[in-house]
Amino acid sequence: MPITGSCLCGSVQFEIDRAQASSEICHCVRCQKKSGATALTMITAKASEYRLNKGADQIRKYSAPILNNPPAYKSYFCGSCGSPVPGLEPSQDFVEIPAGLFDNDPGVQPDKHIFVDFMPTWNVIRDNLPQFDLRKLIKHRFGSELPSNYAAKAHDGLPRKI
Ligand SMILES: [Zn+2]
Numbered sequence: 470m471p472i473t474g475s476c477l478c479g480s481v482q483f484e485i486d487r488a489q490a491s492s493e494i495c496h497c498v499r500c501q502k503k504s505g506a507t508a509l510t511m512i513t514a515k516a517s518e519y520r521l522n523k524g525a526d527q528i529r530k531y532s533a534p535i536l537n538n539p540p541a542y543k544s545y546f547c548g549s550c551g552s553p554v555p556g557l558e559p560s561q562d563f564v565e566i567p568a569g570l571f572d573n574d575p576g577v578q579p580d581k582h583i584f585v586d587f588m589p590t591w592n593v594i595r596d597n598l599p600q601f602d603l604r605k606l607i608k609h610r611f612g613s614e615l616p617s618n619y620a621a622k623a624h625d626g627l628p629r630k631i
Pocket residue numbers: 476477478479480481547548549550551552
């Protein structure tokens with residue numbers, strides 16, 4: 470049975486056959502702004518296992534200014550209710566889906582926190598999932614080290630000491 474999801478007003482409806490095993494809770498500032506929440510849990514599905522069933526004409530897209538390297542951080546949202554919705558470009562093999570959109574259990578749970586160095590001080594993680602700051606995440610994903618004087622940029626492009 471497909472796993473279905475929808476936006477707040479129901480204009481945008483989609484389904485996936487299955488979710489990929491790895492799911493992340495992102496604490497980057499852009500995900501905070503996009504979701505309006507403390508963090509954004511993203512579930513990934515293969516593009517070939519994702520179907521937009523309704524509302525293609527409702528989906529709006531915002532591309533944020535590039536902070537470091539392309540591609541730009543993109544935000545897809547419903548033009549009627551403003552909920553973030555999945556966005557899939559023809560070049561993508563995978564689609565990222567904000568977990569709160571699912572109407573039933575996607576069958577996976579988050580396995581880590583990422584970009585924890587961008588969390589506001591009042592947000593405290595109370596679970597035991599692994600936590601990755603930018604430096605640790607780069608190492609984990611690409612096996613490379615950031616220079617010791619590297620200054621990350623937040624959503625506004627201003628440098629942030631990490
Ligand atoms: Zn909507």
